[in-house]
Amino acid sequence: MKDTLKGASAISLPVAPTSNFIRNIIEEDNRINKWGGRVETRFPPEPNGYLHIGHAKSICLNFGLAHDYKGVCHLRFDDTNPEKETQAYVDSILDSVRWLGFDWEEHLHYSSDYFAKLYEFAEYLINQGKAYVDSLTTEEIRKLRGTLTKVGCNSPYRERPVAENLDLFRRMKLGEFADGAHVLRAKISMVSPNINLRDPVIYRIRGVHHHRTGNKWCIYPMYDYTHCISDALENITHSICTLEFEDHRPLYDWLLTQLKTMVPCHPQQIEFARLKLTYTVMSKRIMSELVEGRFVEGWDDPRMPTLAGLRRRGYTPESIRLFAERIGVSKADSWIDMGVLEDCLREDLNVRAQRRIVVLKPLKLIIDNYPDGGEEECFAPNHPQKPEWGKRVVPLSKILYIERDDFMEIPAKGYFRLAPGAEVRLRYAYIVKCVKVVKNASDEIEEIHCTYDPDTKSGTTGAKTRKVKGNIHWLSSKHALKGEVRLYDRLFTQSHPDVSERDYKALLNTHSKEIISAYIESSLNEAQPEENGYFVPDRVDTKPGRPVFNRVVTLKDSWGKIHNP
């Protein structure tokens, strides 16, 4: 079911993908043999930030489609804005895509690889009378562009002769002008109702160092110009992007039409709705403010929706791929409930994680009739549904820690765990009965006393003779280890955080991280659950002899839902 494929795209879901409009397009293309059955996609991040779960949707889509249709998916860095891009971001993106389980094989590309070609094509456009050098300032260009409801006006430089344009453009490349002195614009129409077609800027002067091309260039192509050509040069068949690029498509198509004799193909741009997840934000700007303002402890803070954060929290690549499949792909704006993501994780961890005991909020339980200093071994299965995974020893002694929530002095209706006079099974051990509650001066329960029935040990014939409904976990006080456990909750208190509000930070959940000192089984080391959630060692803060765990997600809790909704 969950095999680990190596190669092209290491994906494999427990469910068959449902149809979506992009698959329908591909299937129709294949039917009419538009691309000779070829499917070539690409994931084109700009190396100016960290990848997040929204990018994961796109990665899974692009690599997934390539995988399913026996095609290939390129990883292409759209690195045309050197002021914001760095090699460090390239590295982190590479790392995240690899971690998610995808392999671009030899198809790792950079838009900057095409700078020479892009430049050559720009000269071609100039020669064709389809591009011109404009010498207006940014503000002047903006003014002449018109507005949403008013058409634009031609720049006074729009009719510059080809030779002058060529000369100017070459000198721009040579570095003869200051940043901003000139731009190259496509000559389309200043009266188009689509603002993207009002002679868009396609090259600007930026005398800055580029993380890959160094100081070779001082003019850099713009996204709209670069992207379609890069797609075409790479022989992409289906160029999948998000909805906001929908009205850039006419420009994408215009450029490739002008350049049809220069490029090998004309890919189809297809737009889908970007992911929005409740209780969090996907905006790079907001995330960056959260990091800078120390509201979280970095881009890989386990509360962040970044892939680095999710990974550190304990999310598995499989769970994220399952999530991407489960949410589907469409063009409708939508918010996916965070619960869907969490459930995908539970589904994955449930089958793969070994079980261990963690007592989060301990309450001392003393077995009065158990011999002082005595101890014995109990055997607990590593997975309740997988006997082949074997059992491990859990030592029992007279003094234990149980979960505070597993005892109620005055039991609520329907509660069937420990209470005065009540009987419950210490899981994998004996049935005990609560005989006494000891409180401190402030009336807080300090310890509870029980008696055990020596004939009821789990695994013995006596265990079958008596049935109790309640069943609680425990750890022997002298054997349990102490460990730091970090409990996380949603980043925002609002399901649909409106970060356009100036004071959106007031919407942050101030209880999104709780650090506690818990009792753990000595062998707890992977994502391992028992009762109160799935835990994973924190990959940054765990040091030898100092265990630090993150609770990735709680278990479903239908009692908790009834009792404290």
Place this chain on the structure above:
RNA sequence: UGGGGAGUCGCCAAGUGGUAAGGCACUGGGUUUUGAUCCCAGCAUUCGUAGGUUCGAUCCCUACCUCCCCAGCCA
């Protein structure tokens, strides 16, 4: 109010002229030494609204309503 998109169950999402898939959530029931998992059952006479075409419309036509995106020398 220019242009481009979208509106199918609480949340996603198939279907697109023949009478509403699936998942999540939810509700019942069963199994269970995790109130977990697992299993079984239930859960839109209805597809933004109003008209029209048709034997028949979520699907075609018309009008309207609501929401999203676009005026970076960002991507």
